[in-house]
Every structure is written in structure tokens, then in C-alpha cells.
Amino acid sequence: METDKDTAASGERGLLIDPKSVLLPKKEGAVPASTERVNAGILLEQETSAKLGGTAQNPPEQKSGASVAEGNARTPRTFAPGGSAESVPQKKEESAVRPIETYQGDIESLVQNKNLSVVSIAAAEAIRRSHTPHAAPEASSIAPATEWLNWLGGRLAMVMGGVFFFAAAAGLLAYFFLRPVPSVPPNTAADAPFILVDDTRGIAFAEADFTRPIAMGAFNDMRKNVALSLGLIERIYPATMSTNADGVAVYTLIDAQKLLALLGPTAPQELVRTVEPAPYLFGAHVFDDHQAFLMLTVDSYEQAFAGMLGWEATMQSDLAPLFTRTPRPHIPEEGLATSTPEQRAIVTGFTDVVVENHDARVIKNEYGDILLLWTFLDRSTLLITTNEYTLREIVSRISNAPVR
Secondary structure, three states: OHHHHHHHHHHHHOOOOOHHHOOOOOOOOOOOHHHOOOOHHHHHHHHHHHHHHHHHHOOHHHOOHHHHHHHHHOOOEEOOOOOOOEEOOOOOOOOOOOOOOOHHHHHHHHHHHOOOOHHHHHHHHHHHHHHOOOOOOOHHHHHHHHHHHHHHHHHHHHHHHHHHHHHHHHHHHHHHHHOOOOOOOOOOHHHOOOOOOOEEEEEEEOHHHOOHHHHHHHHHHHHHOOOOOOOOEEEEEEEEEEEOOOOOEEEEEOOHHHHHHHHOOOOOHHHHHHEOOOOOEEEEEOOOOOEEEEEEEEOOHHHHHHHHHHHHHHHHHHHOOOOOOOOOOOOOOOOOOOOOOOOOOOOOOOEEEEEOOEEEEEEEOOOOOEEEEEEEEEOOEEEEEOOHHHHHHHHHHHHHOOOO
16 A cells, blocks of 8 residues: 555656556455355446546546556456356547548458458459459550650651652653653654655554554544644654664655555556655645645656546545545625525536646535645656645745755
């Protein structure tokens, strides 16, 4: 008891006492509860008095180590008949401040209150996560990938564009430097016989391709596509193409006899034989839808004249469509009834006319338009054309041609 008083007095003076230096009085061992019968009423009174006495003597704030031990010794115990005594659990004092909720505290609460184990809780958490849909990736993670793809696409587009540009440039250069030579070498105006011409265009045929259907179509296309001004003359240079021993293309002018036989398949042979292989001039005059003409050299005026007279029956059909002229339409004279039916041009046979002081044989329509003519410019030069204007231009150029 003196020790307790000293301890209490020391507590009142505020002195610090080491609990290890306090010596508790030795007590006798407790008699087992199973050997003593205790009345329930007496036990309740003892418990109540023990609580009141402990509160009065030692406040909770000033309890010493000895008082705590003595209070624990006075804790009432319950018992069962024939069994050992058990301590009665005291009600814990609840704090007014709620503790912080943590994941560990939640797990401990589940384990204590719902009789669960840590393994079962972990299994339930795994099942919950497996059923939870995955969250979509954040925009911050998508943006860098999208930027990288855009950058890569731009680079690829630039590379492909550069490759295409260089390929196009290489193809263009190859076209200009490696393109094949023209089918016929260009000829100058001085190369044309009889007169000076304004342009020369050549066309080459393989030996097997120089047939009437192919050649007539090619010549007619060249006539229609002359790109010269009105009144000018273009020479058409027909040639055959072959290859020499060195593999170089060789162009040979088609002779006049072969050309005349192709243009006039029904021409008399006496006419074909009297025509000199060269020189001759085949071309187009830019007038009234480009008119074709052919100038030939003959070695016998009489034989050539007779041959031309014999050919007149089929000459127009043989030379069509290359030597075909369609005159401009004529306006009806004033005073004629508008109900007068339009009359078709009636083509007559060849007649004799004088054109530019040259005797000519011509075919006219009912309006007097010349559709086809032939004449001798001199005793060795034969001209075939479709109108008097082309004849006039050729005669004018012969007169003004320089002396060779």
C-alpha cells in the first residue's frame, strides 16, 4: 500500500517513473473457480463496486502501472458449472473521430465480420476484374501514334512523288534523245523538180505495204492535213523503206511509173511505159479544201497524149478520192422561184478548153466548175490536177523559177 501511495503521490507531483522500477507486491495464488461456488448476485455486486472504487481512486488519466495490474486482477470472469472461469469482455470506448478507411482496414473488417479469408477475397477481386471491360486508351497515348503515322505517310508521299517526277523526266529525255528517226528524211525546197515548193513531207512504205488501199488512204490523209497558208504548195515525198548491211534505214523514192500504176490501175500500159521514172512532183495546193496535183515527165509526147485519151473513160474513178474537188455551192439568181427544185450537178465527159494559154482536157459540172483536168505544160511535162487555179499557180511558179 505504501508503494501505491508513493506512486500516486509521485503522479500528482508530475514525476516520471520508470514502470520497470516498480515492484508489485506478491500475492497469493487464486483459488480455482471450479472449487468455489459463487452466487451470481454477489458476483455482480463485486463487479460494480470494483468499477466504482477504481474510478474514485485512480482517474483514467493518472493510472499507474500498479493500478492497471490491480484492475486487471479484479476483472470479473464468467464460469460454467464444472468448467474454468472466463474473462468477461469489456465494452470498448468508441472515439468520436472516425478512423481513416484504408484497403487494409476493409480487408480486416471483412475477415472478422463475414468470416472470409484473404484467398477468397483475392479470388473475388480477380473475377471482378475479368468481367470489367478494358478502358479505351487515353487520347494522350493515341495522339503520338497518329502523329507518327501522319509523318510517315507524308514522307512516303514525298518519296513516291519524287520517284514519279524523275521517271517522267527520264522518259521525256529518252523521247527527245532516243526517239526514232523520221520515216523519211526531210527534203528541202531545192530538191523539188520543176518548181519551188513551200514544204516537203515524206511518207515511207514497206515493200509489202505499198498497195492501193493503204497508199491511197495515206496520200489522201496527207492532202487533207496540209498545214500551210492559202495559195502555198506542199510536196508529198513517197518512199520505200529498207535496211542496209549495217542496219541503217534506207529510203528510196518511189519511181513515177510505179506511182502512176498504183493511182491509175486502168491506165493504158503505153502511157505507163512512156512516163520517165524521174523526175516527177506529187503534192497538194492549198486552195478550196487542198487540191492534189501530179507532174510527170514523158519521153514521147504522142504516145503519152494517146494514152491519156484512152484513160479518160475511167480516170476520174481511178483517181478518186485523192483527185476529187467539191466546189462551193452556188447561190440561185434573184427572181427565180424559191420552189424550184434543186438540181444535181450533171458531170459531162472531158472537153477541150484553154486555161492559162494551155490546151487542156477538163471535166465540168453544170455550173461550169472544173472537177478534173490534164494538160501538157510542154512536150515532155504532163500535169494532172482538179482545177484551173492550181494550174495557174504552177504555171506562175515555172515562169518565176530560177535558172538551174
